[in-house]
Amino acid sequence: MSTPQPRATIADIPPYVAGRPPTVRPGMTSYKLSSNENPYPPLPGVVEAVQAAVGQMNRYPDMGASALYAALADSLDVPVEDLSVATGSVGLIYQLVQAFCDPGDEVVFAWRSFEAYPIAVTAAGAASVRVPVLPDGRHDLDAMAAAITDRTRIVLVCTPNNPTGPAVTQAELDAFLARVPSHVVVVVDEAYVEFVRMDDPVDGLASYRSRANVVLTRTFSKAYGLAGFRVGYAVAPAPIAAALRAVSLPFGVSTVAQVAAIASLERQPELLERVDALVAERTRVVDGLRAAGWDVPDAQGNFVWFGLGERTADFAQAADELGIVVRPFAGEGARVSIGETEANDRLLQLAASFPR
Template sequence: MAQTPQARANVAAIPTYVPGKPPTPRPGLTTFKLSSNENPYPPLPGVVEAALGAAEAMNRYPDMGNSALYAALSDYLDVPVSDLAAATGSVALIYQLFNAFCEPGDEVVYAWRSFEAYPIAATAAAAVSVQVPVRPDGRHDLDAMAAAITDRTRVVIVCTPNNPTGPGVTQSELDAFLARVPSHVLVVVDEAYLEFVRMDEAIDGLATYRAHPNVVLTRTFSKAYGLAGFRVGYAVGSPAIAGALRAVSLPFGVSSVAQAAAIASLASADALFERVGALVDERSRVVEGVRAAGWDIPDAQGNFVWFALGERTDEFAAAADELGIVVRPFAGEGARVSIGEDEANDRLIELARTFPR
């Protein structure tokens, strides 16, 4: 029998990414999608106009060097252009980091449960995932993560705030952790939900990357900026790290429309922080309402809350669906619920009051 082409063995082991599903249509009832941590607000002022203007030149390739975007980010963050790398969302940067820094069999250490794409990207790069359980309160166990580093470790990820559990890492915690990480190990500080953080001693990612040549920050325009459909993320790291990311990037990966929308979003900082502030206020209202209903949920520093439900997760998700809201269940563990429109948040609080604990 003739042989057929075979993918590498690790490809068959890649876990499937499970996206947040849309709500079930219910006649007479407005339904809400709270399963994907999307921003419920429309694009920021000037973004649609910039995107439409860029779309008029869709017959041309985008700027492969992202030069205008890098210039805008450089001004906004006060970092050199040489320290920047852009990609189709921060998740693409995670893939690129593993591809650039991991040989097959190298280890990647990260908290679990954390962002669902980490084990997918690690397996795709033929790296080995070392998953360190989060603490009962959903926080990173940084001591255990430091102890998990071996001679085979090449990358460590700190997701703060942690998706899907919610808590963030403090600067003193991160500093103590970095002091234990060998200088040749790349530390990725995933700040996808940076703009929503309102905790004491929140980390200063830019100061941390400047102080530690082995630290790279990953950020996104998908969450606070509301550009999830355009897929724009960026990394901030030393010239060597950022250069490696650019070297393995997909040519023309970030579209002209996405670049224009991201630049326009940076120019609307006042409107951005007004909207983020409103979402943070809603997050506080939801947390207070859920806790008043008797739930002990973790600290929420992203645009979502976490219910540790164990084997009742699917039952909770079904009850939410009956109320016209769809949540993101992680079977056997818990459910993540995004902060959405006021009415959607009201229904979540109602669910917390009525679902048996």
């Protein structure tokens, strides 16, 4: 007897491996450094706004997210028509591939990079073209430009790159964009944009304003600390933004997520103070790791990368025994989020004792 069968490509979808919670250890506070979460609680006023919205849970969300679109348009100085919201920036990546790729079309991205990229591409029946990052964890933009073919529909530029850490400069992005055909969508994935502190940082909004094929994807999950509510947004030329909205899941962004995002936008000064504190902790951690002899890549997100190769599992186990859980990528390395001061101190303790 025949049974229903999914599309052949479904079997090829790689699983998404989420950062696991820490092991409970009696007498020890354990810390989760595996998911690049913001260790701070919600901004003042956000919880109160969400609590008020919870009373409307018997009603559907505003499908047009009109208040959130208006708040984003005002904050970013962009037209509402150039915006699309979704369940985190990852939701927008799925929508972009769905909107612009037919089966067999190609999507070019650096590797290793955000592990949801090949999942979204394969789910749509498109083909992933993975371009290895450079030894220092940076995008090889020359190789990515050379990998573009007549089947390429999208190029993904993750800056800062998750999980390796380095960010692209504006000069590098401009030179790359000049080599990309105008019909290819270039996605500048800026999930960690608020944490960037470097010379010549990417000005994503300027890039979107100057080219008709550039899309920015951003999220409220990281700097804004709304990971549990799943809300992100894209800034794109109006025709691309319209395509994203056309394939979006109806009522995808919940009422409480919309309210929390708006309340967070209204509190950007407090947000930026927290980001500055996390960046200071990141600097302390990176300096400590390098003083201990570790050659870690430039860290422009809220995490650091250890290129450990076959020692990755041993490193993750040693971290777990110290009460911190990291995100291992088998055979490649481990990404460790910047967390509470005590958690970061334990990471430095681990780095001092673990063989390099």
